[in-house]
Amino acid sequence: MRLAVISDSHDHVWNTRKAIEQANRLGVQLMIHCGDMVSPFMLEEFDRFNGRLHLILGNNPGDQILLMKSVLSRSDRVEFHGCFGRVEVLGMSIAFIHDPLEAGHIARSGDFRLVCFGHTHRWFMEDMGGTLLLNPGEILGRKEQPGWALVEISDAGNVDDIRPFRIERIFVDGSV
Template identity: 30%
Template sequence: MKICIVSDSHDRSELLAAAVAAAKEEGAAAVIHCGDVIGPHTLRALLPIGLVVHVIHGNNLGDPLALARLAASSEGRLHYHGSDARLDLAGRRVFVVHYPDYGLAMATTGEWDLVCCGHSHQAEIRRVRNVKGGHTLLVNPGTVAGIGAPATYALGDLHHLEFTIRPLRHG
């Protein structure tokens, strides 16, 4: 299963939708948003694209009640998890949090196959040695809004646990 990972959209719905549409064209079946959505209107642009979206809120909280209402009315396409998420996608255990230091800490536990984070606006993919003697993949897709850094997202395959950072090409 291919997934799209985005973060820090900061109300830039057109850029967020462009990244998700591009990922869908490359076979993504789901989206993970690592926070700083701000308002629910930012996510509305994703609903017509048709992918299942898992979202947390990050430090720019916006309106969590409105996010929860949008999720409730999305016919199962949008899942709002609050401050972090514990997901089972395609048989992989995935942890989603906004802060990179928290993400790194969770990766070291060895309880997760993939940990996704955001906040820094710096895209990075790294294999983290965990306490169980293995490695956990830590993915920060950067900022899809292009604030303080190029607009990027991550696309990857959960089966193979292979991810790449993609520049957002928008018109």
């Protein structure tokens, strides 16, 4: 199964649109946004995504009331998790939060195989004793080249495998 991990789009419509087009072309089934989407109108861009979107708030939450109303009208394809999200994919627990310090604490708990975060606007990946800590960088393109993480999860049936997934950094300009 393929999932996209993105963060810190900060209402950059064009880069978000490119990332969604890439995710659709690559057959991504699930997208996790690690916060700072900001404006509810951005959900219209995410309506273009063919899969299911999991969304959390960041430190720039924008209009939370309008965001909630917009999410509720899309409840079949968008799940809003508040400030902390978790999903199970092929028996693997994945957590996502915006704050990097909290993400590190969650990763060290050993309760999840993958912990994703945002906020720093910088790509980061570290194996923390069986838990992978991942920041997909930023969609905005302010601190580094805009991009996201493609996570391919194997369906080998062995969730104890140290690397049940493959991570690829995708840039919105099309380079890898």
